[in-house]
Amino acid sequence: xxxxxxxxxxxxxxxxxxxxxxxxxxxxxxxxxxxxxxxxxxxxxxxxxxxxxxxxxxxxxxxxxxxxxxxxxxxxxxxxxxxxxxxx
Amino acid sequence: xxxxxxxxxxxxxxxxxxxxxxxxxxxxxxxxxxxxxxxxxxxxxxxxxxxxxxxxxxxxxxxxxxxxxxxxxxxxxxxxxxxxxxxxxxxxxxxxxxxxxxxxxxxxxxxxxxxxxxxxxxxxxxxxxxxxxxxxxxxxxxxxxxxxxxxxxxxxxxxxxxxxxxxxxxxxxxxxxxxxxxxxxxxxxxxxxxxxxxxxxxxxxxxxxxxxxxxxxxxxxxxxxxxxxxxxxxxxxxxxxxxxxxxxxxxxxxxxxxxxxxxxxxxxxxxxxxxxxxxxxxxxxxxxxxxxxxxxxxxxxxxxxxxxxxxxxxxxxxxxxxxxxxxxxxxxxxxxxxxxxxxxxxxxxxxxxxxxxxxxxxxxxxxxxxxxxxxxxxxxxxxxxxxxxxxxxxxxxxxxxxxxxxxxxxxxxxxxxxxxxxxxxxxxxxxxxxxxxxxxxxxxxxxxxxxxxxxxxxxxxxxxxxxxxxxxxxxxxxxxxxxxxxxxxxxxxxxxxxxxxxxxxxxxxxxxxxxxxxxxxxxxxxxxxxxxxxxxxxxxxxxxxxxxxxxxxxxxxxxxxxxxxxxxxxxxxxxxxxxxxxxxxxxxxxxxxxxxxxxxxxxxxxxxxxxxxxxxxxxxxxxxxxxxxxxxxxxxxxxxxxxxxxxxxxxxxxxxxxxxxxxxxxxxxxxxxxxxxxxxxxxxxxxxxxxxxxxxxxxxxxxxxxxxxxxxxxxxxxxxxxxxxxxxxxxxxxxxxxxxxxxxxxxxxxxxxxxxxxxxxxxxxxxxxxxxxxxxxxxxxxxxxxxxxxxxxxxxxxxxxxxxxxxxxxxxxxxxxxxxxxxxxxxxxxxxxxxxxxxxxxxxxxxxxxxxxxxxxxxxxxxxxxxxxxxxxxxxxxxxxxxxxx
Numbered sequence: 001x002x003x004x005x006x007x008x009x010x011x012x013x014x015x016x017x018x019x020x021x022x023x024x025x026x027x028x029x030x031x032x033x034x035x036x037x038x039x040x041x042x043x044x045x046x047x048x049x050x051x052x053x054x055x056x057x058x059x060x061x062x063x064x065x066x067x068x069x070x071x072x073x074x075x076x077x078x079x080x081x082x083x084x085x086x087x088x
Numbered sequence: 089x090x091x092x093x094x095x096x097x098x099x100x101x102x103x104x105x106x107x108x109x110x111x112x113x114x115x116x117x118x119x120x121x122x123x124x125x126x127x128x129x130x131x132x133x134x135x136x137x138x139x140x141x142x143x144x145x146x147x148x149x150x151x152x153x154x155x156x157x158x159x160x161x162x163x164x165x166x167x168x169x170x171x172x173x174x175x176x177x178x179x180x181x182x183x184x185x186x187x188x189x190x191x192x193x194x195x196x197x198x199x200x201x202x203x204x205x206x207x208x209x210x211x212x213x214x215x216x217x218x219x220x221x222x223x224x225x226x227x228x229x230x231x232x233x234x235x236x237x238x239x240x241x242x243x244x245x246x247x248x249x250x251x252x253x254x255x256x257x258x259x260x261x262x263x264x265x266x267x268x269x270x271x272x273x274x275x276x277x278x279x280x281x282x283x284x285x286x287x288x289x290x291x292x293x294x295x296x297x298x299x300x301x302x303x304x305x306x307x308x309x310x311x312x313x314x315x316x317x318x319x320x321x322x323x324x325x326x327x328x329x330x331x332x333x334x335x336x337x338x339x340x341x342x343x344x345x346x347x348x349x350x351x352x353x354x355x356x357x358x359x360x361x362x363x364x365x366x367x368x369x370x371x372x373x374x375x376x377x378x379x380x381x382x383x384x385x386x387x388x389x390x391x392x393x394x395x396x397x398x399x400x401x402x403x404x405x406x407x408x409x410x411x412x413x414x415x416x417x418x419x420x421x422x423x424x425x426x427x428x429x430x431x432x433x434x435x436x437x438x439x440x441x442x443x444x445x446x447x448x449x450x451x452x453x454x455x456x457x458x459x460x461x462x463x464x465x466x467x468x469x470x471x472x473x474x475x476x477x478x479x480x481x482x483x484x485x486x487x488x489x490x491x492x493x494x495x496x497x498x499x500x501x502x503x504x505x506x507x508x509x510x511x512x513x514x515x516x517x518x519x520x521x522x523x524x525x526x527x528x529x530x531x532x533x534x535x536x537x538x539x540x541x542x543x544x545x546x547x548x549x550x551x552x553x554x555x556x557x558x559x560x561x562x563x564x565x566x567x568x569x570x571x572x573x574x575x576x577x578x579x580x581x582x583x584x585x586x587x588x589x590x591x592x593x594x595x596x597x598x599x600x601x602x603x604x605x606x607x608x609x610x611x612x613x614x615x616x617x618x619x620x621x622x623x624x625x626x627x628x629x630x631x632x633x634x635x636x637x638x639x640x641x642x643x644x645x646x647x648x649x650x651x652x653x654x655x656x657x658x659x660x661x662x663x664x665x666x667x668x669x670x671x672x673x674x675x676x677x678x679x680x681x682x683x684x685x686x687x688x689x690x691x692x693x694x695x696x697x698x699x700x701x702x703x704x705x706x707x708x709x710x711x712x713x714x715x716x717x718x719x720x721x722x723x724x725x726x727x728x729x730x731x732x733x734x735x736x737x738x739x740x741x742x743x744x745x746x747x748x749x750x751x752x753x754x755x756x757x758x759x760x761x762x763x764x765x766x767x768x769x770x771x772x773x774x775x776x777x778x779x780x781x782x783x784x785x786x787x788x789x790x791x792x793x794x795x796x797x798x799x800x801x802x803x804x805x806x807x808x809x810x811x812x813x814x815x816x817x818x819x820x821x822x823x824x825x826x827x828x829x830x831x832x833x834x835x836x837x838x839x840x841x842x843x844x845x846x847x848x849x850x851x852x853x854x855x856x857x858x859x860x861x862x863x864x865x866x867x868x869x870x871x872x873x874x875x876x877x878x879x880x881x882x883x884x885x886x887x888x889x890x891x892x893x894x895x896x897x898x899x900x901x902x903x904x905x906x907x908x909x910x911x912x913x914x915x916x917x918x919x920x921x922x923x924x925x926x927x928x929x930x931x932x933x934x935x936x937x938x939x940x941x942x943x944x945x946x947x948x949x950x951x952x953x954x955x956x957x958x959x960x961x962x963x964x965x966x967x968x969x970x971x972x973x974x
Contacts, residue, residue: 053304
């Protein structure tokens with residue numbers, strides 16, 4: 001009984017830490033998105049090169065975009081849970 | 089162009105009829121409480137896709153054909169906003185739901201003290217930015233219609249589209265006055281349209297790509313320059329456009345409507361955070377291939393219609409029809425939502441204030457405000473769409489319209505400083521927002537909006553070229569001589585820059601009013617607030633009857649009754665109207681705000697409840713920043729200290745329990761060990777008894793041993809029972825006045841049998857008649873135990889026991905001192921432990937429970953038993969027993 005109670009409190013502290021971590025990750029994803037999609041970085045592939053037969057910058061932009069979507073989807077649930085929703 | 093006008097018209101009508109049908113069925117199901125998929129995050133996400141208008145559907149390809157990759161920025165901005173949903177969108181949605189915000193104008197006005205002037209200003213700007221945008225949609229429908237069906241009368245087409253949309257929006261968009269009540273039919277229709285437009289664009293893309301032989305073949309021989317669009321593509325314009333589109337996804341009235349106002353569950357945002365960017369990615373996937381294919385196969389065609397003309401040129405009428413429906417869907421969904429959003433603003437912020445003024449002069453009870461406002465909303469939908477149509481007519485379907493998308497974005501971007509400042513900065517003031525918005529709007533109109541008419545409206549061509557009155561510094565596209573910038577970047581730098589600067593500076597130099605500070609605190613600290621704590625009315629003049637009448641007039645008879653019943657119940661009243669407490673009035677105002685906007689609701693309630701709304705002292709309590717921060721941090725400290733304390737207690741308890749647990753285990757193993765020894769001898773002796781050849785004398789002896797061993801066992805079990813009862817506190821000991829001297833005498837008598845055999849000298853205490861409060865039997869038991877120990881373990885050649893008794897501190901202290909050497913100091917602590925035996929003890933001398941039992945008995949009686957040491961370092965036992973009160 002007591003053991004489970006202390007465990008509960010440990011879990012609580014662990015949860016807080018995890019929430020903070022999730023938020024940090026989500027923020028880094030946002031920063032990465034801005035940096036990678038804005039000049040000057042967005043233009044680094046602006047050369048007449050092909051990746052798999054496609055224009056390099058086009059591939060780069062879509063890959064970054066897809067990466068952002070993937071990262072956001074992986075974090076979305078944990079982010080929502082890290083927040084106490086208002087009682088409705 | 090082989091599709092006949094009749095067929096196309098029939099399909100259009102059938103499609104629109106299907107939309108009406110969907111909206112109708114869904115509305116009916118929703119009114120019966122069947123929501124199922126309607127409240128899913130996917131439908132929410134799809135409704136946000138009204139962002140993709142026909143400007144996306146047709147225009148993205150056109151933009152890609154003209155400017156290369158630049159079109160992507162329009163979708164990257166929203167993507168970034170949704171990736172960062174946790175910081176901005178979540179807050180907006182939380183505020184929107186808590187304060188029952190009805191539109192972006194309502195949000196801004198509500199934040200800055202429910203200011204009616206701000207509401208009107210934002211409404212006006214939204215109307216100005218939305219009207220050309222609606223005209224653009226009408227134009228794209230007309231042009232696509234013409235492209236498919238040949239030259240049709242453009243005016244008639246645009247008119248019927250506008251009329252049809254007006255009817256749809258009025259039918260399904262104005263069911264109820266409450267803007268927060270989701271328009272289920274509309275949302276369902278828009279979700280369907282979202283799927284149609286995505287599907288259509290993907291279908292055309294796949295057709296184009298695989299018609300050319302595959303994705304890589306499309307790009308064969310195409311210079312990168314054509315794909316990327318210019319050397320300078322990743323320059324200031326790229327960043328500006330991304331920023332602008334990010335702003336638009338928040339500030340466009342229709343986006344605010346679907347994202348914030350119509351949100352039914354905050355958690356839907358989590359899904360939309362990745363699903364909406366994914367939708368945008370899907371829309372963009374084939375834009376570049378379609379553009380390249382268009383340039384190559386239809387070099388003379390209009391790039392803005394490639395999506396439609398490519399399938400037509402390939403003779404795929406079915407695909408062209410799908411593309412047409414996709415474009416039609418994009419246009420109509422935007423028009424519907426924009427009309428709802430803007431008409432809500434117009435009716436709440438323009439019509440309602442006028443109605444309130446009229447209410448003041450007319451009868452308080454006459455006139456149903458509710459139907460008046462609903463009518464106002466319907467009329468404004470017709471007016472908004474009519475204005476769009478008129479604009480389309482006047483601009484003559486010119487190409488200038490195509491640029492209106494970005495111009496509208498820049499227009500609504502003017503809301504951004506007041507919006508962001510409002511929800512993240514307490515210091516933002518109404519005056520700052522007002523001045524910033526006015527300056528921003530004027531500069532936007534001067535540098536971007538008016539020049540877009542190319543001399544057709546207000547500014548002549550000459551004025552745009554050379555500045556008004558030939559003043560070069562005032563040239564709209566090079567204001568104050570700022571040249572070398574893209575016109576859009578130039579306009580945004582001026583309008584948004586001055587807007588933000590004015591907002592900040594004026595905010596810092598002006599003071600905010602009480603209500604403003606209250607609202608500011610509630611908006612900025614929305615995640616730390618509990619709603620309803622705001623008491624903002626002097627209640628003395630409010631009567632529940634008047635408030636009820638007001639509520640009836642806005643909410644309708646039945647909803648008002650329900651609301652008042654609920655409030656009354658919460659106040660603990662069984663029947664009748666609730667007390668007009670400050671909390672009740674705040675709640676009512678919030679409910680009304682959901683229907684007529686915060687500013688109007690405030691004015692209405694203020695009119696009924698009296699016009700001295702705010703108690704300044706209350707406000708300082710609620711809204712004072714420092715106060716609040718101190719309070720919060722104090723509570724935090726307190727909480728964490730509490731937690732720490734609780735944790736420490738838990739840890740201690742845990743340690744104690746663990747020790748007890750171990751002790752219990754040890755106790756059990758000792759008990760079994762103690763029981764085992766006599767049991768073993770009983771067993772083996774009884775086996776011997778059972779054998780025939782054992783001689784009778786031995787039998788006699790064995791039976792005697794078995795008898796004494798079982799007696800020992802019984803005693804042991806009694807003792808164990810005793811100690812467990814004593815320790816558990818379940819043994820009750822009846823206390824009575826006992827003569828201490830007699831008790832000692834009796835104990836000595838019992839032990840005297842032993843002393844005689846061992847020849848021990850006993851010195852008795854000199855005790856006057858002393859009465860103690862104890863249980864006679866139990867006290868004797870303890871004394872006997874101590875005395876018999878003193879006898880048993882005494883190895884001195886001339887054993888001697890010295891008994892003394894003296895009262896001290898309401899206790900009688902009885903010392904049992906012997907000359908047998910006693911207990912070494914090192915063992916003193918353990919003698920009271922169960923099953924502990926002195927090192928000098930023999931083997932067959934009890935289980936070692938005597939002392940612990942004795943101590944437990946003494947403690948139960950309110951006394952104690954302890955081991956003490958004389959100055960010569962020899963030990964003795966001291967019994968303390970409470971003196972009886974005289």
